[in-house]
Amino acid sequence: MSHHPEARPSHGPDAMAGVEFLGFDVFGTVVDWRSGVARAAAPFLDRHRIAVDPLAFADEWRALYQPSMEEVRSGRRPWVRLDILNLENLRVVLTRHGVAIDGIAAEDLAALNRCWERLDPWPDSVEGLTRLKRRFAIGALSNGHLAGMMRLARFGGLHWDIIVGAEVARSYKPRPETYLRSAEAVGLPPAQVGMIAAHNEDLRAARALGLRTVFVRRPTEHGPAQTTDLAPTEHWDVEADSLIAAADALGC
Amino acid sequence: MSHHPEARPSHGPDAMAGVEFLGFDVFGTVVDWRSGVARAAAPFLDRHRIAVDPLAFADEWRALYQPSMEEVRSGRRPWVRLDILNLENLRVVLTRHGVAIDGIAAEDLAALNRCWERLDPWPDSVEGLTRLKRRFAIGALSNGHLAGMMRLARFGGLHWDIIVGAEVARSYKPRPETYLRSAEAVGLPPAQVGMIAAHNEDLRAARALGLRTVFVRRPTEHGPAQTTDLAPTEHWDVEADSLIAAADALGC
Structure with missing residues (x-):
């Protein structure tokens, strides 16, 4: 219709x-994606005491999706898979919220990044x-x-x-x-x-x-x-x- | 076992x-593959009056499979998909049996070549x-x-x-x-x-x-x-x- x-x-x-x-x-x-990312983010945010609403967090993460792909589309950056872009974007969003990203285990970030597969x-x-x-x-x-x-x-x-x-x-x-x-x-x-x-x-x-x-x-x-x-x-x-x-x- | x-x-x-x-x-x-190729080849061979057993025909066609891929593996030939190799090999086998390949419609050959998908x-x-x-x-x-x-x-x-x-x-x-x-x-x-x-x-x-x-x-x-x-x-x-x-x- x-x-x-x-x-x-x-x-x-x-x-x-x-x-x-x-x-x-x-x-x-x-x-x-929005509810699924928020569902996975909620315990992560809680565990790391990051004061942001999980749905807002999902929106912020997703907001970096198009700009990061645009770097590849434009040719400014060689081909790179989406999971790698998503992980980079996750680090950006967390850093914006004042998180000391190096204090979070790489496997913890990788596990959250896999929310896009669930x-x-x-x-x-x-x-x-x-x-x-x-x-x-x-x-x-x-x-x-x-x-x-x-x-x-x-x-x-x-x-x-x-x-x-x-x-x-x-x-x-x-x-x-x-x-x-x-x-x-x-x-x-x-x-x-x-x-x-x-x-x-x-x-x-x-x-x-x-x-x-x-x-x-x-x-x-x-x-x-x-x-x-x-x-x-x-x-x-x-x-x-x-x-x-x-x-x-x-x-x- | x-x-x-x-x-x-x-x-x-x-x-x-x-x-x-x-x-x-x-x-x-x-x-x-053997029975499926033979099943598709039988009416084709019959229609074009090519006197070869369909199972033998399947074996002959398949015998060219490894040598044709070897051209790509060795680097002597750039990458080419298997359906294209199969079609080339079909033409070779038919020619060996004395078939005037140019007398067969391209679509007829393409249809037989698709037997590898059925x-x-x-x-x-x-x-x-x-x-x-x-x-x-x-x-x-x-x-x-x-x-x-x-x-x-x-x-x-x-x-x-x-x-x-x-x-x-x-x-x-x-x-x-x-x-x-x-x-x-x-x-x-x-x-x-x-x-x-x-x-x-x-x-x-x-x-x-x-x-x-x-x-x-x-x-x-x-x-x-x-x-x-x-x-x-x-x-x-x-x-x-x-x-x-x-x-x-x-x-x-």
Whole structure:
């Protein structure tokens, strides 16, 4: 269903005619990173007597995600996996809160950093993916690294057929190479690949390269006061309120 | 169970202590390529009036597999995916049988080449993998390309957590890079990765790099007259007659 002011109805099952593979954004689209990061951070913050709300801590950590990837996208920094960026960003956030970072064991930081591999799927995700998988090959097409995506899938029961995305392409979305190399890896031209995301920017980049697009509204990804990506900014090929609704729309 | 003349009994469930990921050889170990290739070749050979037994044709095609990869392993040829090598080899075999290859439509050849994506699992494979997946993350660690491995998994119901191997590493087994890059992709040191294969050479290369080893006997991979890999040539960490037996041995 569309929330764009000039929305036309989403297409029926033919909206993805010819598409053989659906690539999924994961953080925010398939899993709820905010509550999962906060859940893992809470005992850590408590143990180290860091006076910050766990949800606010999750937001602060996540706020460094795009700028750190931008260093790689821009070419200012060579390719580096997301878990390494996340760990660097964790140290930055802790330091900002006055924590003497060298007083925390490296393994303690690493353990908290692995919270990105233990995030709950949104309530509709597992059923939606399972249904979409009947018709399409499905895969993570995320900025996450391969090992993290693998562990996250096992944690949440996400039955990907394959994991592609940033590490396979050595390039972060929305750089074109990430989508193009992922399409190549699944053996398909871009027109036979659908990108599913809760983020308009991700879909815009995918569409510019010829991929089909599915927008899934995740209005609380950033919490109850979220202001971004509440509605489609273009008429995407499919627009849905959940992955189950996307499966409905595609006749899966 | 071991068939080595000086075999010691296979270890119990502790044989893979510390291992978190099992990487599987696929062609021959998990799926029966010979009967699947012959099944797809039969109507093609018939249609083009090529007088060769389909099983013999499968053997001839497969006989070019190692030499063609060797060109890449040796560095004489830059990295190229297995589907491309298979297609080249198909043309060679047909030409040897006097076929005027230019008289066959490219799409007809491409369709036959895709038989490598529609091979039946051995009867024990799906149950064995499903049980092993309870304890370990599991993935294809094959010389096959990503798209082919994805389609083969969907065809046969092989529920990999991830696909790694040659294309991720841009290197063919038994080159060290294939194993090492695959271990890196799943975020583990080699000692926490197990290699499962029906081929002693594959396991020998894996062990030399510190991976754990599981030998699965597939005495009819090459047909009833098979002479190779009928028995372990070293004491592998686990030796089994099927993937179900491997799951039994590992307490899965």
